[in-house]
Amino acid sequence: MTASSAHPAARSAPRPAWRRLHERWLRFCTPYDLESPDAALFRSLQLQPLLAATPWVAVANVLNALVVAWVFRGHAHLPAVLLWALLVTVASGTGLRAWRTWREGQWPRYCSSYTLWRATRNAVVTASLWAAPMVLGLPAADQTGRLTLLMIGAGMLCAGAFILAPLPRAAANYVLILTLAVQGGLVSTGAAEHAELIVLTCLYAVMVLAAAIHLARHYGQRMMAEARSDREKQLVHRLLYDFEQNAQDWLWELDAEGRLTHVSQRLSHVLGRPPESLAGEDLLRLLNLSLPRPTPEERQAQEALRQALGDVEPFQDLQVPLMLGGELRWWSLSGRRLVDDKGRWQGWRGVGRDATLEHAAQDVRDRREGFDSLTGLANGDQLDRQLAASEARPFTLFGIELQHFDALVDRYGRTVCDQVLQIVAARFRTVVRQGDLLARVDTVSFVLVSWGELTPVAAAATAQRLLDALMRPCVVEQQSMPVQACIGIVQLAPQGMEAPHDLAELMSRVSAALTLARAAGGRSFRFGTLSTADMPGTRSGHGS
Known part of the structure; x- marks a missing residue:
């Protein structure tokens, strides 16, 4: 037997008993x-x-x-x-x-x-x-x-x-x-x-x-x-470090008083301030001071963040505004509460990202959702929202109804009549003041909200201009189609208002005024009641 063949046998020889006992020990x-x-x-x-x-x-x-x-x-x-x-x-x-x-x-x-x-x-x-x-x-x-x-x-x-x-x-x-x-x-x-x-x-x-x-x-x-x-903590720290270095998002951490305790390099870069100057800053105060004159939407977002930080539940993708370098930005924040080993609240930890483009896209979608796709005017949902948010401001409501429009549809077809509606909307726009709201709420129904106090004479003049806008026939595909309308007017002045406005009551008054206008014939308008206490009386007017 050769040495090479003997070597495996020698290597596989059993170890001495004392060595096995020593290893077990x-x-x-x-x-x-x-x-x-x-x-x-x-x-x-x-x-x-x-x-x-x-x-x-x-x-x-x-x-x-x-x-x-x-x-x-x-x-x-x-x-x-x-x-x-x-x-x-x-x-x-x-x-x-x-x-x-x-x-x-x-x-x-x-x-x-x-x-x-x-x-x-x-x-x-x-x-x-x-x-x-x-x-x-x-x-x-x-x-x-x-x-x-x-x-x-x-x-x-x-x-x-x-x-x-x-x-x-x-x-x-x-x-x-x-x-x-x-x-x-x-x-x-x-x-x-x-x-x-x-x-x-x-x-x-x-x-x-x-x-x-x-x-x-x-x-x-x-x-x-x-x-x-320790290994798990090191892994988490490595992952967080890689996240902070490579991701577009950033980490934030607050103590129980709402002050920043951990400022990542990414967050420091976004805010344009060194981490040591941000440590200890109150996050809500930091965001609020960047917007000295916030809009109602921005105030609502700030209040939503304040309530979220005062709650116990985690929050996700909460959008808040702030001004950075003279430009309005929107952040999306997600966070959850920090507790110690005894379950005591220690603060908040979460992640943030720049959601400005996302917010702008959502605004576009909201605007599209709030507008009529055919005429480009506001729709009924936007009308309801703006009236609900009017906060007891005086305004005059004009309900406009096109007369005998179904006959035009039967004669010329839906496609042609859709173009007629577009012409009507365009003509109404030329009459509406800047800042007023013109909405299409039904196939043949429009509503104009004229903000501020209008005298009955001024309201009647506005109604007359709306009727005059339809004096000329609408021409589509070389077809001349006359269009008539009647208008119901309801005015709400501060001394006769009960805020918030009852939308159903408002539209009921407009419908009552429209009924009077329809009874008077085409190209006419009628005033509804001024306030709840003034329900029995009506005012009327005729178009030329």
Whole structure:
């Protein structure tokens, strides 16, 4: 058989039993996966609780060494005891350098397996030093001295196991050495009554070691959970960083008082101010001050944001206006509440984007929705909205109805008559004042809202101009078609108004006036009542 063919067989040979047992022991004593990519981080975290306790451990070791020296005062072995105490003191101070490094924040984030081995070696050295007075001191001490040494041994066993709990292998070695030392010392005394103490020491050591391993596993689980949490936070931070660097949107964060606490670079760039000058700014105040004279729509948007920030529910795509560089912009904000671990409100966090073009497109759609597609005049929906928002302003309402239009449709067809309606709308526009509202509310019905107070004479003159606009026939495809209309007029003056206006009541008055005008014949107008208190009376007029 060649060497090359023997090599795989040698490589697949079973490992010695002691090595397999050693690996199992290592895995049992390690509260995390040894193959984990975070193993080096976990090793560093394992050592930090030990480093934090290093000064107290050093003080306890020195004090206990002095107590042992006091027990053997006047004894022939006192020089040896003093030498031992000096060794304990020196050994206790070896960890202070590492403690100082940790205290100054310079402890490495990752540690090698060798670092853990050195910590375990130090635990073995400390246990071996304390094993000496147990093995050699117990037989030589008197009854009081033995009791003192046993108390020190039990205390060192318990305290050392719990301090070394993050390192189960070190804790196990420490407990095993001290337990054997105490038992060896008790056996060396030759006293039969110490048999119970030997058994109790074994039981005590097993319980302490089991508790230490349990604490180690709990600590390991916490380390792994924190590591997973840190990885998730780092991932979120990377995603947020990439989002801020590459996306057109920006992040914002407010405290419970509505002040900016996180100002992203993107938000800083959009506002044209450095992040440090924006931190602590009240967001609502920042937006409101940019618009010294907001329109009703802009005031409504500002109020919507104020209410959203005072609510508990998340909000999405809330559009708010602001002035940037002398230009009106619209932002779309989405956010949700921030709470701490106890559920207490901490503020808001969300994302924003520039929605100016989107808002402009929506305005175009709204305008199209508010206008009649055939004539380009306002439709009934826009008429209702403007009357509802008139806020007790005086106005005069003209209801215009085309007469005998169905006969024209029957004779000339719908297509030709649609062009007639377009001609009629165009002629009415020449009569309407700038700022007044002219709407088509039905196939043959129009409404004119003339804002402000009009005297009855001025209202009659406006109605007459509307009728005169239809004096000439409408010509479509060389067909001359006469069109007639009648008008009902309702005037609302401040002393006769009840705001907000009852739209149904207004249109009912207009219909009543139109009924009177129709009864009077074509090209006529009639006045309806001025106010609710004036219902019985009517005014009338005739077109020329």
